[in-house]
Amino acid sequence: MKTTLSYITFACLLSFSTLAQMQPFALQEVRLTSGPFKNAQDVDLKYILALDPDRLLAPYLIDAGLPLKAQRYGNWESSGLDGHIGGHYLSALAMMYASTGEAELKKRLDYMVAELARCQAKNGNGYVGGIPQGKVFWERILKGDIDGSSFGLNNTWVPLYNIHKLFAGLRDAYEYAGNKQAKTVFVGLGDWFIDLIKPLSDDQIQQVLRTEHGGINETFADLYILTKNKKYLETAQKLSHRSLLYPLLEQQDKLTGLHANTQIPKVIGYEKIAMLTDKADWSDAAQYFWQNVSQTRSVAFGGNSVREHFNPTTDFHQVIQSNQGPETCNSFNMLRLSKALFLDKNEVSYLDFYERTLYNHILSSQHPEKGGFVYFTPIRPNHYRVYSQPETSMWCCVGSGLENHTKYGEVIYSHSVNDLFVNLFIPSTVNWQEKGIKLIQNTAFPYKNESELALQLAKPQVFSVNIRYPKWAENLEILINGKAQKIDAKPAQYVAINRKWQKGDKVTVRFKTSTRLEYLPDGSNWAAFVHGPIVLAAKTSADDLVGLFADDSRMGHETKGKLYPLTNAYALVGDPATYLSQLKPVDKLRFSLDSLTLQPFYEVHDARYQMYFQTFTKAAFTEQQARLKQQEAETLALEAMTVDKVNCGEQQPEVDHAYKGEKSDSGYDDERFWRRTRSFVSYQLQNKNRAGKHIQIRALDAITADNVHVLLNEQPAEIVSIEDNIVVLKGDASEVITLKLMAKDGKPTPRFHQIRLLKN
Structure with missing residues (x-):
């Protein structure tokens, strides 16, 4: 659905110009002021500062043959994926610095970039990396000796994925924190990679791309943006994986069974390349992929996949049963894709998905008090999640987790050449210095359905304030300086207020929200309660939370506690018309369901929980429960013996x-x-x-x-x-x-x- 501008009719100047190209604000221009997102940012900052840069740099020093300043971390950082967290850490430092201005972050970032530059200089050919036996590995690739599986390459654990994190970290260090040395290292690393693949045929390059490689095509598109050198854009296209791209170009769904997070970054690259070339069909392919994943493969909180892979769109039973539900990295990248498409296409539907995933998956994936990031979020009733710890856990979702909570300001607001857009209701400020416009948003949403926007201007001026009318909002009201306005608009549009604004003008936005049942995309009888954009869940017990905070074991990111039978889960039984009426409001975003209390899922921690509920007519309940009980008994007996x-x-x-x-x-x-x-x-x-x-x-x-x-x-x-x-x-x-x-x-x-x- 294309974004539509709707206009308030009152005594002010109306503008009916078409929507200009959407632009993001820099993270430096937006500041969070309160609420759960500000808390998550603060908690993430502590986690970032708890990590030791010298330990993260150790794999790079080892590979360059330089003396260590500290021993490398354990877990995934010393078992094959050495160095990948260091790349994520660069990105997290850069974006958190941009979002907060905290000086220690910039100090650490500059230090890490300088050390990486020292490693690059020692290697002498532009290469810098932490991959175990990296020089031997890359020499084999240079010679065309390629033996790739679905994830490993020459028995090395996702080496291109690993080095992609460094590429992205160096890019972010320059883009968000202005570190010019990072750009130099970034360009040098890119030139080395181009020389590495130069002897390879297109077929050999595609064979390499069978393995998980992050968004390597996107980073070369970024190099082109930085340098305007066409060789990088040509390389970006060469590094685009055809086996995924070609079916998407034909709008064919070949995703079932694929490793989910391997695919999403490739598509982000397709979209960026499309914006830099005349390949509009690549952008169409990215849109098709986004539509497929967000609408037919995602659960209520925005996540997708089971055991890291796309499940059939017609059968989510494995997702319900597994303790390895949607992976946080997937949502990290789906938000990046949603942001890119929103800025390109100016379609509010991307924001609807972005908001849903931000509140319910990303915000819930970090412990709000103790810190720690979640890998898998099961939707299996009466199960739980595991949280990382700084000294023990170096999983992929720790790397993306470090970044997730640094950049909440990226799409709260956006702008065109002259106009301002309010996209999310999050307490914050945006300072559009170029225009002399500052907007302060005060809101307690989602606990209170109201937001107040206060304008501070260098001088009175004419422009539009465009307020998103969310798809889930009901009875939207807008007041300007306390005076109610007539609205001719629909959900999933912007309400554009164009007038000559004065310093101190206030816009009040009010709306209503309701609760609905949202069923799994496969049409089965499992449903979640969703209030506005907020997914509700109930704590069911605090028993048997084995490994709640992860140790340093290879599989520490997985839950070790027993699986409770699905037949023990609460079910909605009776006339479907009564399911919602069984939910009784208790307090702000608190609802009772018999003995259960439902609350926002992002508040549910340190407990087993239930998010999805089976729905039955009375006639179907007994028969289906008996059948499910037999299946569950066989499954759980096998798991108990394993x-x-x-x-x-x-x-x-x-x-x-x-x-x-x-x-x-x-x-x-x-x-x-x-x-x-x-x-x-x-x-x-x-x-x-x-x-x-x-x-x-x-x-x-x-x-x-x-x-x-x-x-x-x-x-x-x-x-x-x-x-x-x-x-x-x-x-x-x-x-x-x-x-x-x-x-x-x-x-x-x-x-x-x-x-x-x-x-x-």
Whole structure:
């Protein structure tokens, strides 16, 4: 839906000019003043300052052969993804400095950039990076020696994704904090990368791009914007992954089963390249992707995916059942895409999604008191989330989490050449110095449905203040200096007030909100209560919150507490017309539902919770509950017997189990992931307390002694049974078991689907 300007008719000058190109305000021009977003910014600032720059720089010094000033961090920063948090940290420092003016942030940023420049100078060819054995790795790529899986490249954990974080961090250090040395390092790194891929054919480059690589195409588009050198724009196009782009150009949905956060940054790059070239169809592709993901693949709070992958649009049962719900990184990047499309297309629908995701996923993904970032947000009833800690947790969602809460001011306001736009109701100020306009927004939204906008002007002047009329708002009222105005506007539009504004003018915006049930996109009977843009949830218990604050284990970002049966969850039973009437207002954004109290999901922490509720007619309740109870009993019994498991072909489960392989590929068939090989694949299973006695391997094809050879800790495995596509092995008494699956005579193995280490 295209943005429509609606006008208030009263004794002031009206302007009917078409909407000019939307522009963002710089973060330096916007300041948060109070409320939950200001609190989240403050908490994030403490987390940022708790991190040690020298420890984050250690991987770069190691690679450059320079003496360390401190030991590198553990967790993902010393197990293959070394250096990626350092790139995110640059971005977080730059944006938080721009948003707050805190001097210590600029001091740290300048120090880190200077150290990276020192590493780059020592390397001597423009390269700087923290990837383990980086020089050896990149030399193989230069020679065209490429063995890529769906995420790894030459048995190295997402190296292009890793270095992309540095590219982005250097860009942000220059763009947001004005560090000119960062631009020099950024350009040098870009030139090195161009030289690296110069010997590769287009097909080889596309093979490299099969692996997760962040928004590497976007960063080269950024280099073009900074330098106007066309070689960077050409490289950006060369680094755009065709296997995703081509179906999007044809508006074909080929997303199911793909690793979600691998795809979203690519699309951000397509959109930026489209803005710099005549490739309007690339922008159309980005719009199609956004529409598909935001409207058919996202849950109520704006997140998407299960176990990091796009699930079928017609079946969300895995999302409901899994303890690995939508990943925060996905929403981080969907907001970046939404912002880019909003500024390009001037469509309010992008803001509706942006606002929903900002309040309900991003704001909820940080602990509001203790700090710490969430990786997975399950929608499974009666489950919970895990929070990171500065000394133990170096996950991808920590990196994006550091950034998430630094830039809340990025789209609260925007402007065209002459006019001001108010997009979100968040207490803040915007100082448009170029025009001599300052606007102060005082609001307690979402707890109070009102916002007051006060104008401070250097001199009286004529311009439009455009106020977003949200899709969810009802009975919008606008008062100017206390006088009510007639509004001829609809939701999902802007109300444009054009007049000669005076210093001290005040605009009051009032509206009503209501609660509605929002069902999952697959049309199933699971629904969430949404009040205005706010998703409601209920705390259900504080029991068995194992690993609530993460340790330093490889899989510390996952919950370890037991799964409670779905049949134990509260359900809405009866006439559908009565579901909403069962909800009783208690206080501001507090509602009772029998013994439950629903409140904004972003307030729910340190507890198990329920966000989604099954809805039943009375006739259907007994039958469906009995069927679900049997299914749940079988699932939970298997989980109770499981000591460790690997979902083959899924990125993070394979990474968490130290995947290695050669001549291997992976895929997604019949709603199941798989991996096969013509050489070998191996995983490490964690045998906690040596409780595992057997290993079960499931495949999508028949397993026989003739088509796969299995080693446990480099010794031939003892087969207990083989039946169709399941083989059971006698386990190993070690605490860590290395399972190696080998092809015979170079022929493809079966498509392995899942490996479980079982107690019985």
